[in-house]
Amino acid sequence: MFWVYILRCADGSYYTGHTDDLERRMGQHATGGFSGYTASRRPLVLVWSQECFTREEALAAERQVKGWSRKKKEAMISGDWDEVSRLAKSKSVHPSTGSG
Template identity: 75%
Template sequence: MFWVYILRCADGSYYTGHTDNLEKRIAQHQAGECGGYTLSRLPVECIWSQATSTREEALSAERQIKGSSRKKKEAMMRGDWAEVSRLAKSQSVHPSTSSGRTD
């Protein structure tokens, strides 16, 4: 079994990851053993997790969540799937123009 998870960091930001041992991974984040993003934002708290059958599913879910807005992540964590769907539709109606292109 594999897991995708979301941590709330001390600064209020979210970190999304995946693992095959959720308890161990959370403990590693808390101990500062993971480095990277969470190291300077301790303590962290696991606020959401979901089991998957394969590492590929967990990684795919992680990538999808990381690409989501904060509002969409929070709706997902609440289990508000109607809001998740609404936010997904609003994102597709208003595509990003970060490339500088407006067409």
């Protein structure tokens, strides 16, 4: 199994990642085992995770979520799928600026 997950960092930002061992990865993040984004933003809290069958599925989900707005991520974290859907539609619907 693989996982896609979101961490809330001490500065209030979100980090999205994927892994094949969520417990091990959380330990690595908690101890600063990565020199990247989360190392200087501890402590971290796991706020959302989802199991995936393949690494490709987890990576695709990670990339998708990383492209979302903060509001959309927070709606998903809270389980408000109506709001996730509304935010998805509001981004894709653009009023016409033409005259015809």
